[in-house]
Each structure stands twice: as C-alpha cells, then as structure tokens.
Amino acid sequence: MKSTSTNRHQGSTAGRPVNQQSRPESCSMPRSEPFHIASSSAALPHGIPQRKRQDRDAVCVSRFDVNGSTLCAIPGHLVDRLFKLAFPVMVLLVVFLISSKFASAHEGHSHTPSVRMQEKIVELNTQSSSLRFAAFQRKESTAQPELAKLFEPFAEKVDVRFDRDNLYVESNGMPDHPMMVGITAWQQQVPLPQNYTGENAWRIPLNPVPAKNPMSAKSHFFRGAIALAANGVPIFNPIKNDGKTDTLLAGELDQWGGHCGRADDYHYHIAPVHLEKIVGEGNPVAVALDGYPIYGYNDPNGKPPTNLDWLNGHEGPDGNYHYHATKTYPYLNGGFYGEVTEREGQVDPQPRTAGVRPALRGLRGARINGYENPEPGRHIVRYEVNGEEHSIDYTVEENGSATFKFISPNSTTTETYEPRQRENRRGERNSDRGANSPANEPRGERGPRRNGRGNEGDSLVRALDSDRSGAIEADEIEKAALALQSMDRNGDGEISREELRGDDERGERRSRQRGDGQGSQRDRGRANGSRGPRPDDGPRQPWILVHAGEIDLNADNVIARDEIVGEATKAFASFDVNNDGQLNTEELGIRGGSKSAMAGFLKGHSKEIDRDGNGVLSKAEVINNAERMFNKMDRDSDDQISASEMEAAKRR
Secondary structure, eight states: OHHHHHHHHHTOBTTBOOOSSSOOOGGGSOTTSOOBOOOTTSOOOTTOOHHHHHHHHHHBSOEEEETTEEEESSBHHHHHHHHHHHHHHHHHHHHHHHHHHHHHHTTTOOOSOOHHHHHHHHHHHHSOOOOOOOOOOOOOOOSOOGGGGGGGGGTTTOEEEEOSSEEEEEBOSOOSSOOSTTOSSOOSOOOOOOOBOGGGSEEEESSOOEEEEEEETTTSOOSSEEEEETTSOEEEOSBOTTSSOBTTTTTOSOTTSEEEOTTSOEEESSOOGGGHHHHOTTSOSEEETTSOEEEOSSOTTSSOOSOOOTTSEEEOTTSOEEEEOOSSTTSSOSEEEEOOOEETTEESSOOOOOOSSOOOOOOTTEEEEEEEEEETTEEEEEEEETTEEEEEEEEEOTTSOEEEEEEOSSOEEEEEEOOOOOBOTTSOBSSOSOTTSOTTOOOOOOOOOOOSOTTHHHHHHHHHOTTOSSSOOHHHHHTHHHHHHHHOTTOSSOOOHHHHHTHHHHHHHHHHHHTOSTTOOSOTTSTTOOOOOOGGGSSOOOHHHHTHHHHOTTOSSOEEHHHHHHHHHHHHHHHOTTOSSEEOHHHHTOTTSOOSHHHHHHHHTHHHHOTTOSSSEEHHHHHHHHHHHHHHHOTTOSSEEOHHHHHHHOOO
C-alpha cells in the first residue's frame, strides 16, 4: 500500500496531481534535479488508462522522468498548432522586411530624367527614321584545293582558280607534244588554239557526289568532253558522235590518243597515260567532269587494280573513289560515278569551241606523217595521199584569224579566215568583225558591185499588197512580217537584192523547168528532195528545215555542220568540171549534173551566192552561204541543229 501511495504522489508538482488536462511545468524543475527521457513503458499517473497512455506517447514530443514520474514537456498537438500559427506570421515578416529595404533604397530618389537625357529623348523623337543593314560575308577558304595540284606541272600553260564549289581550269587546249601524227582516217582538220578562259573555262566540282543512277558512256555523252587532262586538253568519249565507232580502232587518233574536231579543236579520246612522265607515276593524269580523278594503269601504290567496276573505277587504297586508264574499252571513265547534268548529248555546262573555217569531209587514202611548230603561232601538218606528199602550213594571229597554205606537188592555195561571229552566254558577239561581214569568208578584194536598184521597190510593194489594191492597208501592215518572209526565197533569214528584184523567183522557175531537183515532186529523203515551199503554202520555211531529211545523212534527227557543208561541197564538185575551184554560168547550166537539192539551190540562187558579184561562184562562197544558213538555225552555236532548234526555226 505504501508503494501505491508513493507512486500516486510522484505525478504531482507543488502538491497538484498531473493528468491530461494539467500542463506540465517542466520549467519549475530544480536545475539540480537529474532527468532522462522515459521509456514508453513508464507508469502513467493514477487514473489514466493504457489507451490514453498510447495516445499520449503518439503526441508527446519529449518526455522527462523526474523522480520516477514521466512528464511530457511539449505536447505534439500544441507544436502543430503553434507551427500553423507561426508560419504565416513568418512569411509576412519576411515580405515586410524586403519591402522596407526597397523602400529605403528609393528614399530621396527621383524618376525625373536628367537634362542630358531629356535632350537625347527629344533628338530620338524628332530625327527621321532610318534602317541600317549589316552585311556579313562568309570568308572563303584561301587554301588551294587538292584537285588543283593535278595541273601544277603545266602551270605555264594552264591556270586554275576556285571557289567553294568548283575548280575552274583555263587553257588554250594545245598540248606541248606533237599532234596528229599517225592518223589514217582524217577529216582534214588541224589543231587551232581554243579560248577556254573566263566564262568559257572548264568547271570541275570540288565536292563530287556519287550519283544515285550512274550514267554509262556507251549510251550517253557522245558529244563534248567527259574529262580534262592535266595539261588542259579535253578528253572526249572514245565512241564518236555516231554512237557506235570506236575512234581508236577506226584509226582516227594520233599516237597520243587525240585528233581534231570540226572546229579544229584538239582533244583526246583515251586516257593520256603518256603524261605520267611529267606528273609522276602514282598521280592522276586527268579528272572526269564529275570531279573524280583518273589514274594511269596502276594505283598510287604502284599495283594494278583488280576490282574495277563497270565504270572503270573503284575505291583505292586510301578509300576514295577514282577511275583508271585501261588499254581496252572504255580506256578511261566508262561513264560517271558522280552526279553530272546531261543536255543534248553532252555534259552541261562545258566550254564551247570556236572554229574559223568550215568543217570538211574525210580525205580517203590520207595518212599524217609529220607535225611541226617552227615558231609561235605557226604550224605545219604533213601528210601523204596515194604516195604524194602534201602539207598545210598555217599561222594563227593573236586576234584569232588564220591563214592556211595548202601545198601540193602541183600547186599552192592560200586561204585566210576571220574568227566566227558567235554569241557567248550573255548573247554578245565574241568577235570584233562587223555585223555585215559574212562569217568565215576568206579576206580579199571585192568585185564590182551591180549598179541600179532594179525593181526592188515594186517587188516589195507586190509582196505587201496582198489584195493588189495598189495601196497597203492596216491589215496588210499587220501581216508584213509574213509577206517579207515569203520573199526570202532561200530561207536564209535575209532578203537579198536578187530576191527583192525577183531574179531569184525567175531563176527558180527556170530551175524547175529544167528539172534540176529544186522543184522536184519526189519525197523528202530521196535524191531530189521535196519541192520548196510556194508563196501560197504559207510562211516560207528555212531551206535546211525543208530538206532536213536529205541532209541528215545518218538519220539521227540532228543536222551537223559538216553535213550541210558536205552537201555544199559535193554539189560544188559536181558542177566544177574543170576543177578550177570556180563555177561559171556554163558549168551551172550543164544538164545531167547532180540532182540533189543543194545542186538545185546553187543553180537557182547563184546570183545571191555570188557575194563579190564577179559572175562566178567560188568554193568559199558556196560553203560560206551554206554556213550562213546553218548559223541562223544553230542557236546555241554548238555546230549542230537539234530537233528543238529545227522546231524553233519554223515560221508560223
């Protein structure tokens, strides 16, 4: 019993019992009293059940054991209440302190702008508005591209420049080695310098891109170059422009793999492996126009390649793609591994050649056995025909004019030609010759001019006065262009004096009466060709367009310059019975000559073809007349009249 009484009194402080409602006064404990945290199993004051004790344990933050009694110093529910009340107060206090700080910082501060600032504001509000642009130019790399090193061994004759995308190569297309020697199938062309400079330079991509669908040279690119040699000489498809002839096997190439084209432009048709002696073995000898290099017979490591693809290329030991030369077809790149653009049968863009004289036909039995370059600008090509020695000694002036001496055992003939008037990409003329000077006509004194105007005015009035009323009405003026085209009897785009006088019409009428071919009713493509357009057939069509079927000898729907010139040359030879290089009235009147459309044209238009008015037709006059007609239809000056150009030439 004593012990029970003692326990009952342990829960009191200052004589008061402790229960759930009594607040412990831990602060009144003597500082000398020892205390410790009581365990959860400590006895509760008398009268508090066990569940209450557990609830109290859950909410009591700290308990003290004083003289054997457990005291709760800070009940948990009171702490929760105090926290809920104190937190908003603390937030408000912080906000108040911050606001006070900013308020004190602005004490005595004025928002009124200074006098200087006020002046600046007035200035900005009153001055006129303006825009300022800043241009930033990307700094181009000045480091020379690796591809440019290909041309360094020939730096004296080949210039290079570049931008971010392309390497531009300038040259005159003339190699240092002899040319033409060994050719047995010759078109009578000789090497002349070309102007591959400026906008007409070769353009090679510096960052070649593999094509999704590589194109084969067996079925594409029969015109123009497909590669460029390290010495600045272009390389054409080994297959010529007929799409089937291997130029090497046909005997058309010299011992260096080249020959001249219709513009007297020298170019290779196989890889120039002989250049390895200059560029060094293991280095490229050329680059294809898609930007991938062309090596000789071996890889840079000196070993022959064993895994060439159908384009004659592969990835070399360095992991980069390149082409190789081979001794059999395709001889170099057999097409393009990289991206290129094909337009009208050739890689586009590429430089244009510029010849000064007509393209000629092949000379049977000829073999070139010598070439000399005795002085700058002078060249000599020696050849033999049926055992007879011949030569062409020619000189090219700085202005592009050329003088040819054709030397045979019996005679020497001299011809001088001016550069052709050709349009560049801007539509400007490339030569300084006068607009009225006929292209490719040999220089020389003019013969006497015909005097008198004849009945030019009457013919012109008759052409315009369609209703023969004696006056030219408004509707007839509107149709004047068509009427004038009807006077262009030969379809060359010009109205000559003879056409104005009506001489051409009378001559053509006589020609038809003689049955010389011009007015024949035979179908196009046969010997005499189709009849020429009549005035009542509608607009007069160009002569070449009317007779395209006969002129297009290989039936490829393209009229080449050498085809039209060849027709003119053949027609001239059929009349020149005395082989003096001139056609007089008697020769032109011979019956039983050539029945071709061109022969009929020469008879019916001899007066206008006779440019110097001396009463005879020279071979140069006949050829130049054919070329004038050709040039008017050859709009892109590529020496071929394409189907699109023929369509564009139609008069409607």
